[in-house]
Amino acid sequence: MSGPAAAGVLIYAKHRDALASFYGQVLGMQQLHRDEHLTVMASSQLQLVIHAMPEAIASQVSIASPPVRRENVALKFFATVPSIAETVRAAEALGGQVFDERWQGAGFALCNAMDCEGNVFQLREWTAGHA
Numbered sequence: 001m002s003g004p005a006a007a008g009v010l011i012y013a014k015h016r017d018a019l020a021s022f023y024g025q026v027l028g029m030q031q032l033h034r035d036e037h038l039t040v041m042a043s044s045q046l047q048l049v050i051h052a053m054p055e056a057i058a059s060q061v062s063i064a065s066p067p068v069r070r071e072n073v074a075l076k077f078f079a080t081v082p083s084i085a086e087t088v089r090a091a092e093a094l095g096g097q098v099f100d101e102r103w104q105g106a107g108f109a110l111c112n113a114m115d116c117e118g119n120v121f122q123l124r125e126w127t128a129g130h131a
Contacts, residue, residue: 008047009077013117014061016052022094022116023048026087027079046079067095067118076112078122084111087123091115098123 013019020039023029029041029048041048053061081087088098095116102111107130113123 005042005047008042008049010049010051011119012053012057013050014053014058014063015117016050018095018116019050022091022096023050025094026090026096026113026115027081043079046077063117065095066097067114067116069097069114069120070118071120073120076120076122078110078124080108080124080126082125084109084123084125087113 011019016039020031020034020041023041024031027043027046027048029043029046031039032042032047033040037052039050041050052058084098084102091098091113096114098113099111102109104110104127105124108124108126110122110124112120114120
């Protein structure tokens, strides 16, 4: 993906570089742009804008180690990976987690995961029924 995306996700981050590294390695995203406020990551399917929290807000936010799952949010994005099982190792090595519960969709398997700041997202992988 090059140039502006038609759609994507924006995440406010306390530790922008750590979050960019997490999504770069876990979802295979490449950095398109970086300045003092944001980092733009992209894959062929998704553009992710990681925006540094303003300092006044960041100073009030605590990220535990390991992070605490943030479940009380209105939105959750999903991304498709080649293998959920392989993604587990990368996520855990970078301070995140892939949760054990799995579901089946029409042509894909899915589960929830958490990044290194506690943001919950969904992982999907294509199955044999994928059209």
